[in-house]
Amino acid sequence: xxxxxxxxxxxxxxxxxxxxxxxxxxxxxxxxxxxxxxxxxxxxxxxxxxxxxxxxxxxxxxxxxxxxxxxxxxxxxxxxxxxxxxxxxxxxxx
Numbered sequence: 001x002x003x004x005x006x007x008x009x010x011x012x013x014x015x016x017x018x019x020x021x022x023x024x025x026x027x028x029x030x031x032x033x034x035x036x037x038x039x040x041x042x043x044x045x046x047x048x049x050x051x052x053x054x055x056x057x058x059x060x061x062x063x064x065x066x067x068x069x070x071x072x073x074x075x076x077x078x079x080x081x082x083x084x085x086x087x088x089x090x091x092x093x094x
Contacts, residue, residue: 004088004092005085005088005089005092008081008082008084008085008088009081009085011077011081012077012078012080012081012082012084012085015074015075015077015078015081016074016078018070018074018077018078019071019074019075019078022067022070022071022074023042023046023049023050023071024042025067026049026050026053026065026067026068026071027039027042027049029053029065029067030049030052030053030056033056035049035052035056037049050068050071053065053067053068054068
C-alpha cells in the first residue's frame with residue numbers, strides 16, 4: 001500500500017467507526033424510549049432507525065437530535081476520505 005494513502009485511509013476508518021458508534025447510540029436512544037430495535041439486523045435497517053430518531057427528536061425538541069448530525073458528518077467524512085485514499089493510490093501508480 002502506498003504510504004501516502006495511509007493518512008486518509010486511517011481517517012476514513014476512524015470516521016466510519018464514529019458513524020457506527022453514533023448509529024448504535026441512536027438505536028440505544030430509541031430502545032430506551034420504547035422502540036423495538038432488532039440488533040441482529042441493525043446494519044441492514046440503520047437508515048430506518050436514523051429516520052425514526054430524527055423524527056422523534058424533532059417532535060420532542062423541535063430539531064433533530066445531536067446524534068443525527070454526528071452521524072451525517074461522520075458518513076460524509078468517511079466517504080470523502082475513502083475517495084481521497086483511492087485517488088492517492090491511483091495517482092501513485094501513474
